[in-house]
Amino acid sequence: MSERVLLRGNDAIGEAAIRAGCDCYFGYPITPQNELTAYMARHMPELGRIFIQAESEIAAINMVYGASAAGARAMTSSSGPGISLKQEGISFLVGAELPALIVNICRGGPGLGNIAPSQADYFQACKGGGHGDYRMVVYAPATVQEAADLTVKAFDVADRYRNPVLLLGDAILGQMMEPVEIRPYAPNRPEKPWAVGGKRQGRAPNLINSLSLEEGVVEEWNWKFKAKFDAMRREEGMVEKVNTEDADLILVAYGTTSRICRAVMKRARAQGLKVGLVRPVTVWPFPYAVLRETARKTREFLVVEMSLGQMIEDVKLSVLDHAAIHFHGRPGGGIPTEGDILEIIEHVLVRRRTGTVTTRGSVIDWTIS
Amino acid sequence: MEMKIVAERTKLWADKPSPYCPGCGHGIVHRIVCELLEEMGLADNCVFMAPVGCSILAYTFLNVDVCQPAHGRTPAAATGIKRYRPDTFVVSYQGDGDLAAIGTAEIVHAASRGENITTVFVNNAIYGMTGGQMAPTTLPGQKATTCPDGRDVKAGMGYPIRVCELLRSLGGVAYLARTTVHDAAGAIQTKRAMRKAFETQVRGEGFSLVEVLSPCPVNWGMGSLEALRFVGENMTAYYPPGEFKVSGAEV
């Protein structure tokens, strides 16, 4: 039986994690994700599960490391600065092949920045924020419903590959309330014969680590990891396409920004402008092939981000020289408006203008690559 | 007269040479840990937390589950394991750089939460694996590659940290002792203290820690016998051995 409830994004992620069988949550206060930590503080102990408010984000991710090593479904959550502190731990999770869920409810940066929504952690999330050669699946939900559903999926995917998974939201997604259908999830929990702890009862000792000083061993591990990353690329990519078939211009956006772009698309269509939308649901793996395919017909792409332009680099890698790629971004907690995006679309499709155009001060900083 | 074995190689060590330098104290401490795990019937559900530092290499020859987290994060990872699997006996093994420098926050807070784990803290006053840099416990005047003229506490290099004294005030700490392995009597005393620490965890009383003063002849630039004397004379003078807390009460 599913139930429909009104939930804040942070709370919905917490409830979904609990229903996905999350055994251990380790957190540390940082805005705008505090409701999630508080939700887990209230509800995990009620269920006999583990909640710890750690002394730092570093400690929290390493508690995740330990719990996951012992076979738990473990998660932590934070925002920008705290996620930076977790990068060491994320690298170690990959190196030791430990599943985990990390939630980043992104805020404005760099530095302490502010607590406004942002998408400036895209590079950190998708391009290896920690040291070493690694990848992980990164989900970028656009609705509270999707945040809940992808949280459940993230635990399964993490276990399937023995690799951490990141859920990338922002202050808007974390704070807003939407109706959510809480579905009767059936988490897929595999056996973990590799885990440490408990009574061994005759099994050989297990080892969880990421170090070898023997020649060639770490390279061998990396080749094994690559096989996993390749499988993730093949199996785990998710993307939504709307109105791309006849589009003269395709908006590319993920998460909160994709909601704005969806509204712009409707307004543009109402004006007779053929605008479509490609929304990566996984920003890693990135939907290169889908974008490449759309670029066969569509000549204009407009990438919209709450950053100075990060995902645009992946769009360029997809589209290459087959189409013009425009960019509109707002950094540091700024939110692109429907009006600005629509105005850029009109510049491109109606007035046929190209090049860098700045109108209304810096509000529309629109560049063509 | 019949002869019986009174000392033999612990079965928890693989049948190969240990990875440590000649005269290194880690082997003595490892032996004590392993003997106690066997004697107390804990080996079958033990997780040995190996830190970053020389003793990371424990994983190459210990026949127990081993988990090896990032530098200094051992107490946090140990917390994760013990909370999720309370039926696990957790030995969290740390060196001085791991515990008293990069991992200061983690050890203080694991102790203050009263995590039911046993920390074996090997204090050899130096970073061994990286080649002999100044540690948080390097003695005043003691030389290291990063204090080539000796640790000058007045010149901004800081004072050596007395970990037991630092942790004593924390409510979650149930057992706390400092011992030395510079002679056989010290090794016997170390095993006695470690047994009490292990029993503390078995009884579920909370956090236990034994600090062991230990020689590192290679990185101290000393012969192994000279290194023993350095522990016995210089280190014990700055770090007095003894029990600090038993069953949660200060001694």
Add this chain to the structure above:
Amino acid sequence: MAKGKIVVDIDKCKGCELCITACRHGVIALAPAGRANVQGYRYLEVIHPERCTGCAMCAQMCPDAAITVWRESGKGKA
């Protein structure tokens, strides 16, 4: 007749001499210079087995767990 007996696992020994400092009876010493085990270390030799009391202090100090010690067991005690 010695009250104790020790056997050294020569190939595990690193010749650190910690055991020698613990032995009060002069039972053990390093092998003469030029003799090395598989690891390349001068290793421990039992030079006065008749003096061994089986006190096991050498084993207490051995960082490589390379020494096995036997001791006479009194009939009633064992």
